[in-house]
Amino acid sequence: MTALTRWRTRRWLRMLALVILAGAAAVVTHQAIRLxxxxxxxxxxxxxAAGRDLAVADDAAPRLLFARAHFLMTHDQLNDAQHVVDVITRSDDTAMAAAALYDLGNTRLARAIDLLERMAVDAAIPEIRLAKENYRATLRHAPSLWDAKYNLDIALRLIRDFPEIERELEEEPRQTPKRLWTDLPGLPKGLP
Amino acid sequence: MRCSIFSCIASRLGRSIAAGARRGLPRLAGAGIALLALTAGPVQADSVTLLPARAFGYFLGDLVRVEADIRLDPGFALVPAALPQPHKVNGYLDLIRVDLSPGPLTADGSSYRLTMVYQNFYGALEPRAMEIPAVPLRATNGEAPRDLLVPAFVFTAAPFRELVPSRGGNPMALRPDILPRPYPLRPEIEAITVAALVGTLALLALALLQGWRPFTRSQRPFATALRALAPLAAAPTDVPAYRAGLITLHRAFDAAAGHRLLADDVAAWCRHDPRYSDLSSEIAGFFTTSRRAFFGAEPAAAMEALPTADLLALARRLAHAERRDPRPRPPAAALAAEGAP
Incomplete structure (x- = not known):
């Protein structure tokens, strides 16, 4: 190895070291700001989460907005919570959007079940419908969120509104010549 | 099996006649189509085929993927505006995504692969067949539009929980909320640690390459020698001290060259390490003086040829030269070779 190639190698290595150093410094700075x-x-x-009413701006990070929305839901301020959830769903953070919509649906459905237990059916119906919409939107963001599927199933059984299918279901037994299931053992046939 | 001999024979006869008809029919139909082609121009051979897909076991919220291969006659293309858009199909079905890509068959005519993703929102109480309605499409060759139809797709929606809990429990018990959680800080801390480590290594490498203290790999022998010679300035006529000074500088030359440097090697060494080439005559002078001082046994005469002050000046210039970037100059021979091809 001549002195010239050695010098060239050293110069090349020096450039490389400088570039790596600059890159590492940039990464450290960026990550430190994030941290x-x-x-x-x-x-x-x-x-x-500890229950303190801290304000969060609309342009804050979705995770922060979700914390605020959850605080509002647990403190019975559903209208304000709805606004914050709308802001979250406009961001590209689908996980946070799904979580916020799911919690909103939960809050509404829990309220509706509470109303039903107090026999306030008329007040419960709109809450259930809104909860269903929230769960449906949740599943659009996160199709595999099982808790949302489960709770939506509960809401759907409270009010079944599949007019086109349920009508078919009612018509079907009339068309079948024999009502087979009445002959199945173990099913009660009525009073003796 | 209750079947009389006559009816058995009759049914077999009937089956064989039917089979014969089936074999003969395509040929007949083919001839008919050929005849039609001769009389009525090109045959319309557009086709829309559904790809096989799982048609069972769909829960609430599951995605149903319907894929269709569409093959059009040469010159025809699908009308993009007539493609379905994501929308709520009915109370229990959403069309959430539509993708159109070039199909696998491209021998003649144009072909497409249409992918439609639906989401099932039917809360089944029992397994139940659900129909995704047929989707109309439109193709055109610029003159005559043609209507196509993606066939309906039937899948079975299924429930995932009991109608009435058989083991008790509250059927209205909701699954719990998703609780807000703080950011995990671990990824950032890990990234910072790794980047800081890499940066430190790069800085160390740079220090070694630049020769920054205390990472300098090669010591600076002339600078050390200059420090050792400093007391000589106070006693410029002390002969033993002068001899000791010469030896010190010799050791520095040895260290700089990496081997014992003799008078005859000086010219070659100066060419090899061009930092010192400007000083080659002074270095040669030093070696001559040194020879006279040690082998000619006349240190006093040597001191006259190279006084202490000049010795110190040489040491200083050498120390200065060694700090320079050791960029070599290309050898003169190489330059001559490049100049004269």
Missing amino acids: ITHMRDNRTILGL
């Missing part, structure tokens, strides 16, 4: 932002947001999230 600081996240730590600050975490303080707000934990504060809201």
Whole structure:
């Protein structure tokens, strides 16, 4: 190896080291800024979870907005919560959007079941319909969220509104010549 | 099996006649189509075929994927505006995505692969066949539009929980909320750690390459020698000290060259390490003086040829030269070779 090639290699290595150093510095700076932002947001999230009424701007991160929405839901301010959830669903964070919509549906359905237990059926019906819409939107964002499927199933059994299918269902038994299921053993046939 | 001999024979006879008819029919039909082609121009051979898909076991919220291969006559293309758009099909079915891509068959005419993703929102109480309605499409060759139909698709929707809980429990018990959670900080901390480690290694490598203290790989022998020679300035006529100074500088030359440097090697070494080539005559002078001082046994005469002050000046210039970037100049021979092809 001549002195010239050695010198060239050293110069090349020096450039490489400088580039790596600059890249590492950029990564450290970027990640440090993220870390600081996240730590600050975490303080707000934990504060809201602890029940403190902390304000969150509409342009905040979806995770932060979700914490705010959940606080509003648990403190019986559904209209404000609906607004925050709308803001979250406009972001591209589908996981947060699904979580927020699911919690909103849960809040509404729980309220409706509470109303039903107090025999306030007329007040419960719109809540159930809204909850169904919330769950449906949840599943659009996260089709495999099993808890949303389960709770939507509960809501659908409270009010079944599949007019086109249920009508078919009612007509079908009349068309069948024999009502087979009445002959099945184990099914009660009525009073003795 | 209750079957009389006559009826058995009759049924077999009937079957064989039917089979014969089936074999003969395509040929007849083919001839008919050929005749039609001769009389009525090109035959319309557009086709829409559904790809086989799972048609059972769909729960509430599951995605149903309907794929169709569409093959059109040469010159025909689908009308994009007539494609279905994502929408709520009915109370229990959403069309959520439509993709159109070029199909696998491209021998003649144009072919497409249409993918439609539906979401099932029917809360089944028992397994039940559900129909995805047929989807109309439109193709055109610029003159005559043609209507096509993606056939209806039937799938079985199924329930995933009991109608009435058989083991008790509240059927109205909701699944719990998703609780807000703080950001996990681990990814950022890991990224910072790794980047800081890489950065430190790069900085270390840079320090080694640049020769920053204390990472300098090659010591600076002339700078060390200059420090060792400094007391000589106070006693410029001390002969033993002068001899000791010469030896110190010799050791520095040895260290710089990496081997014992003799007078005859000086010219070659100066060419090899061009930092010192400007000083080659002074270095040669130093070696001559040194030879006279040690082998000619006349240190006093040597001190006259190279006084202490000049010795110190040489050491200083050498120390200065060694700090320079050791960029070599191309050898003169190589330059001559490049100049004269």
